[in-house]
Amino acid sequence: MTEPLLELKKLSKAFGAVKASDAVDLTLFPGEIHxxxxxxxxxxxxxxxxxxxxxxxxAGEVRLLGRDASHLSVAARAKLGLGRSFQVSSLAQGxxxxxxxxxxxxxxxxxxxxxxxPLRGNAALREEALGVLARIGLADRADLPVSALSHGERRLLxxxxxxxxxxxxxxxxxxxxxxxxxxxxxLTAFLRELKNEAGILLIEHDMDAVFxxxxxISVLVYGRVIASGTADEIRQSAAVREAxxxxxxx
Amino acid sequence: MPxxxxxxxxxxxxxxxxxxxxxxxxxxxxxxxxxPFYISLATRVxxxxxxxxxxxxxxxxxxxxxxxxxxxxxxxxxxAGIAAFHAFDGSDFIVWxxxxxxxxxxxxIWPLTVLVVAVVAFAIGVISLRTSGVYFIMIxxxxxxxxxxxxxxxxxxxxxxxxxxxxxxxxxxxxxNDPLTFFFVCYGMLLLALFVSSRLVASPFGVALQxxxxxxxxxxxxxxxxxxxKLTAFVISGVITGIAGALFADLNGFVGPSMLSWxxxxxxxxxxxxxxxxxxxxxxxxxxxxxxxxxxIGGMTDRWQLFLGxxxxxxxxxxxxxxxxxxxxxxxxx
Ligand SMILES: Nc1ncnc2c1ncn2[C@@H]1O[C@H](COP(=O)(O)OP(=O)(O)OP(=O)(O)O)[C@@H](O)[C@H]1O
Ligand SMILES: [Mg+2]
Numbered sequence: 001m002t003e004p005l006l007e008l009k010k011l012s013k014a015f016g017a018v019k020a021s022d023a024v025d026l027t028l029f030p031g032e033i034h035x036x037x038x039x040x041x042x043x044x045x046x047x048x049x050x051x052x053x054x055x056x057x058x059a060g061e062v063r064l065l066g067r068d069a070s071h072l073s074v075a076a077r078a079k080l081g082l083g084r085s086f087q088v089s090s091l092a093q094g095x096x097x098x099x100x101x102x103x104x105x106x107x108x109x110x111x112x113x114x115x116x117x118p119l120r121g122n123a124a125l126r127e128e129a130l131g132v133l134a135r136i137g138l139a140d141r142a143d144l145p146v147s148a149l150s151h152g153e154r155r156l157l158x159x160x161x162x163x164x165x166x167x168x169x170x171x172x173x174x175x176x177x178x179x180x181x182x183x184x185x186x187l188t189a190f191l192r193e194l195k196n197e198a199g200i201l202l203i204e205h206d207m208d209a210v211f212x213x214x215x216x217i218s219v220l221v222y223g224r225v226i227a228s229g230t231a232d233e234i235r236q237s238a239a240v241r242e243a244x245x246x247x248x249x250x
Numbered sequence: 251m252p253x254x255x256x257x258x259x260x261x262x263x264x265x266x267x268x269x270x271x272x273x274x275x276x277x278x279x280x281x282x283x284x285x286p287f288y289i290s291l292a293t294r295v296x297x298x299x300x301x302x303x304x305x306x307x308x309x310x311x312x313x314x315x316x317x318x319x320x321x322x323x324x325x326x327x328x329x330a331g332i333a334a335f336h337a338f339d340g341s342d343f344i345v346w347x348x349x350x351x352x353x354x355x356x357x358x359i360w361p362l363t364v365l366v367v368a369v370v371a372f373a374i375g376v377i378s379l380r381t382s383g384v385y386f387i388m389i390x391x392x393x394x395x396x397x398x399x400x401x402x403x404x405x406x407x408x409x410x411x412x413x414x415x416x417x418x419x420x421x422x423x424x425x426x427n428d429p430l431t432f433f434f435v436c437y438g439m440l441l442l443a444l445f446v447s448s449r450l451v452a453s454p455f456g457v458a459l460q461x462x463x464x465x466x467x468x469x470x471x472x473x474x475x476x477x478x479x480k481l482t483a484f485v486i487s488g489v490i491t492g493i494a495g496a497l498f499a500d501l502n503g504f505v506g507p508s509m510l511s512w513x514x515x516x517x518x519x520x521x522x523x524x525x526x527x528x529x530x531x532x533x534x535x536x537x538x539x540x541x542x543x544x545x546x547i548g549g550m551t552d553r554w555q556l557f558l559g560x561x562x563x564x565x566x567x568x569x570x571x572x573x574x575x576x577x578x579x580x581x582x583x584x
Binding site for chain 1 (some may be wrong): 267449450452453454455458459460461464465467468469470471472473474476478479482551559
């Protein structure tokens with residue numbers, strides 16, 4: 001079997017009495033979309049925070065691309081090829097969309113310690129950044145400051161920034177939220193293509209999108225993975241229906 | 251548009267050019283009118299603007315609100331003063347492990363200033379940058395106060411009274427004692443610092459620094475650790491302000507603890523805020539306005555700071571872009 005891009009081993013995190021992650025085991029393989037679903041407050045975002053390095057687990061291990069990443073910084077994990085989007089957009093507000101992407105490309109290629117030549121003057125980088133924006137459908141918004149972009153456009157820019165890293169794996173925290181029906185359809189088609197470039201751990205409340213995309217689904221409730229399997233298996237699981245899907249599907 | 255001004259809009263570039271032109275014209279006119287006082291006033295503006303250019307890099311572009319830049323300003327002054335002191339009386343600064351005497355050569359004093367201030371700024375930055383917000387303000391203030399009291403407690407270098415620099419430190423070509431020559435030196439340093447700043451700010455490093463100000467989470471997510479970027483900017487910022495301090499000591503023929511005091515930190519911050527936070531020429535506009543107020547209104551009443559306060563209030567409430575913002579419009583985003 002191929003090596004997983006991401007492997008969580010008995011990951012645990014508690015906030016006081018709240019167990020946000022309760023011995024979570026999880027894998028993500030190349031070429032797959034693994035959806036993580038669960039009710040509000042189940043601990044999905046907390047899990048992402050531990051994988052990306054913002055939060056230190058109380059116990060357990062985060063393995064990225066076959067190596068123990070538990071002690072790597074956020075930036076170091078990104079450098080390894082871990083891209084992510086945020087549940088609430090997190091962008092450099094004062095910059096244009098293009099500048100956001102160019103900086104992401106620069107981070108990947110040369111890093112920040114280049115002190116002289118203007119970033120904006122780097123024609124090759126600009127070209128590539130425009131390409132990334134075009135791919136996600138934001139080419140004509142390139143020169144607008146982030147503050148002038150709509151909510152949905154910001155979500156897409158988040159995605160563009162993740163893509164700019166040429167990530168090997170992507171963690172997407174509710175990428176469909178606020179996109180509207182057409183945006184959701186477009187992004188669904190886009191992710192279906194994208195999974196061949198990067199494995200995707202997808203957190204999403206839109207069940208249509210989840211069942212349309214996911215190769216595997218894990219269900220998180222109160223920090224615990226109560227079920228994990230193919231879309232069909234999850235749909236038919238009695239435990240899942242009871243805990244979560246009941247309302248969503250009926 | 252010349253590359254020099256590439257990081258600002260064309261209107262702002264014009265405002266900047268006018269400001270730089272005015273500062274150059276003032277001492278030339280004063281010279282022809284035989285008014286040396288105004289040459290020295292213009293020199294003061296150039297030097298204080300330079301100190302502000304340093305702080306602007308940390309505060310304006312990096313969002314690091316340092317309330318301790320007097321530490322770097324004063325250290326620069328003390329490097330110039332102590333070097334001159336030992337050169338003057340022929341004593342040694344240290345004798346072990348190697349003998350180091352004084353010097354009155356600016357071309358040695360300046361690199362020495364860079365070295366000393368860089369080391370201190372690094373040490374202060376490494377610790378202070380682990381905090382943010384009001385804690386960062388307080389910890390930088392605390393470090394500056396420590397250095398202030400250190401200076402007071404060393405009697406060799408004048409303690410509370412400070413050190414006189416009897417003969418202005420020397421340049422290989424040109425007479426630094428000539429007021430106009432010394433103005434050109436300071437003006438040249440200011441332009442150089444502005445040029446370096448403009449390049450830095452537009453470079454990948456500068457863009458990353460600004461991203462750190464706007465959203466550190468985003469920067470780290472891109473794969474750039476914010477801490478080293480901010481630390482580097484803090485050190486460069488301190489060094490520029492330190493050079494200004496060395497020039498200031500030579501202008502006044504004196505260095506004392508007042509150069510290290512928190513009033514001075516506040517003043518440098520006022521230049522930046524008055525002129526426009528994160529605007530390339532903001533510190534020049536701010537320092538010029540400050541000195542004008544001080545010498546015009548200050549000549550009429552001791553309460554000139556009341557006017558300064560009122561103007562500062564107006565800027566903070568109604569004109570966040572400061573003077574440059576008023577003259578040149580909003581900052582360009584890109
Ligand atoms: N920093 C924190 N301190 C204390 N409790 C926290 C913290 N972050 C999250 N929690 C708690 O941990 C639990 C999991 O939160 P988390 O945000 O991971 O849920 P989620 O599955 O992402 O929910 P949603 O679907 O609403 O985004 C919640 O009970 C939340 O209140
Ligand atoms: Mg969440």
